[in-house]
Amino acid sequence: MTIVLKFGGTSVADAAHIREVARIVRARLDRKPAVVVSAHSGVTDQLDRMAREAVTGNVSIAPLAERHFTVLRELGLSTDIAKPLLEQLDALLRGIALVRELSPRTLDHVHSFGERLSCRTVAAHFCAVGVDAFAIDAFDAGLTTDSNYGRARPLPEAEQQIAKTLKPRKGVAVITGYIGRDSEGYVTTLGRNGSDYSGAIFGNALDAEEIQIWTDVDGVMTADPRVVPQARSIPVMTYEEAGELAYYGGKVLHPATIQPAVAKTIPVRVLNTRRPESQGTLIVQSVAEEPAPVTSITSRRGVALMNVQSMRMLDQSGFMARLFDTFGRHEIVIDHIATSEVSVTLSTFGNADLEPVARELSSIAEVTVERNKSAVSIVGRGMRQHGDVVHRALATLHGEKIDPQLITRSALRTSLSLILEESEATPAVRALHREFFKA
Ligand code: ADP
């Protein structure tokens, strides 16, 4: 029996938060906790800036070092804990400054220092307050990944390696989130916000009875509380809903988090470090209670729309295959799609470089690209029973004078996505929240 607790950046932001983390872990020692930690909040962004600065020849690790020293001092710990890693980071940045080049592989290496530093601080604090603990980098704990720098995925053997390394060890393992190592020995990262995913990977490998994601809000909410202050915590939801919500932009969970949990049907609980007593959100395979029409509303910025128009589509077999093949070869992930007799409209996340795709397709179709769109998604298993969600959503947007450009509903009827202007996303989410949650 074990549980995995993952603490996000704000949960380990400073000495006061780390003390709270120790209290939370201590209260759960009977459940044999393993802990996965993020970097102190803002540190990964800072490392990212430092790496890019280094390309221009500027290296200064002093502010980052000071941030870590301050946390250590406030916890009454020696700054020597951080020094070896800070020296390595300094040498790495000087190397970048020398060659004036930053490859995705090197960027992952730079990014990895945040988690490696914070995990040592957290483990040292646990020991200082009498909780037997040790710090371990995820790659030393068996997390090997492929070599997709910036979005690496665990190799099949990782699960067994992790179990073999960690299960026999005594004390609380404090493991780095976000990072791994490929089979050639290079450090990789699982993508920004990837520590949730690490939590689930370790939960799966250790056969945890529960994976707890500790963050700065009372669980998964009916909308991002920064957008809708009246948003409420959702007591229980399904893996399917959580997966859709994460994918469509609910930052509270990394989109890949749910996979390792689903693989072994491990419950995931999202909890608030600042209010450990609040019940948070339980995410499970199935929920018996009658669902509300909508579980949560989310939005995602930076969406691009591509419209592919061709008279030749008419009656042609293989047109779609050609279209998808082009996207596939250019590694562009298609998100939403709508078709008519003469056109296909596709949306993709993250303002990807669509020019090469557009150029290639221009020989068979007329292609236009529009950027700065948002995808607003309504997620809920209750949409299956409540047939009027689409109608209510569109009527609500109409009332706000918002006319979505692309509308898609999953065949499973658990999500409805609307692509609209970026500037319309916040008013749309607020209006939809009022409609479906009366708040
Ligand atoms: P952590 O550092 O703990 O991983 P994140 O910042 O990645 O935390 O995620 C937590 C944040 O996600 C919250 O502060 C909240 O603003 C945002 N968020 C977005 N959508 C939701 C949602 N549906 N429910 C809860 N939080 C959400």
Ligand code: ASP
């Ligand atoms: N520190 C990493 C990031 O900021 C990973 C995480 O916090 O989940 O993206």
Ligand code: MG
């Ligand atoms: Mg996060």
